[in-house]
Amino acid sequence: MIVPVDRAAQAVEAARVLLEQEGREAMSMRRVAERVGIRAPSLYKHVPDKAELEIRLVAQGLAEIGAALAAAGPNLARLAAAYRAWALAHGRLYKLATDEPLPRDRLPPGLEAAAAEPLLSAFGDEHVARAVWASAHGLVTLELAGRFPPDADLDAAWAAMVAAYAPLARGSAR
Amino acid sequence: MIVPVDRAAQAVEAARVLLEQEGREAMSMRRVAERVGIRAPSLYKHVPDKAELEIRLVAQGLAEIGAALAAAGPNLARLAAAYRAWALAHGRLYKLATDEPLPRDRLPPGLEAAAAEPLLSAFGDEHVARAVWASAHGLVTLELAGRFPPDADLDAAWAAMVAAYAPLARGSAR
């Protein structure tokens, strides 16, 4: 049985490993090709350019975050924990997926909305949902960047964030 | 009257202009030197390396943010507005100053604490202060990165953030 090799998919996977294990600078077409087992110029027979690899990684990241949130259910504390856990486990992919403007025209349709849906339905109000998303993003971003003092109690900071927004959630007694 | 030229200070200023006007890639030693009016190698007589320029810019950014917050007074809405305004007005410097681990050993002593003080004294609780800081950071970061949908009402998102944390501030009736 012949199993055709999907070089494009191999390249994306190679890019992800390089990104997550060694950082963004390691994700060069040369290194990607090396992992695939071919030379860099041959990559361009399977992928239009480097941006394509990055866009596919962004799509993977968004899809996985959305799935993690959906699996957490409607509870804010659980949503926050799931968001934090995914981001910390995939720090460099998280940064790649959130640092730059979304290439919306090259992303699978509905992906952005699907990733946002769990928070939106937990709060009902889109403005609150955005504030909560941004707050989680800020906490995780600063944690990943190592910007909090070394002795900072980040669990407590997350708890404070959850406590602040909890009264605005759908299920809460207001 | 002889006015000696401080090449190091000139280089830092040149780096800041290049960063803010053209982006981080434009901030090369060659471009910096060009703005100063000398050749790139001569820069190294006045500055040990490029990292020194970046560190001085981070210090400038932190000092200016701290000053903006201090000037805003203890009111949370005003603090948030000041934070947002400074960050949006200096987007690329803000990113430079918050994206990577703080080089604490090469920063002026007390600078980090001074920048954090206004928020800390507005809330009393360090955990809450960190959550608020991170929330503002997340909002401003996503706004700078162009990550919100084009039609998103960001004033409303900021208002939601302020409303969520306001009950935890010192002056509020609890």
Next chain:
DNA sequence: GTCTATAGTGGGATAGAC
């Protein structure tokens, strides 16, 4: 579909003359 060769562009930093 793979290769070699290479174009084109940039970067940080040092040596040594003046």
Next chain:
DNA sequence: GTCTATCCCACTATAGAC
């Protein structure tokens, strides 16, 4: 303190042979 010359590095991407 400034210069020229240079090192050494890296990258994305294309041309054209096989």
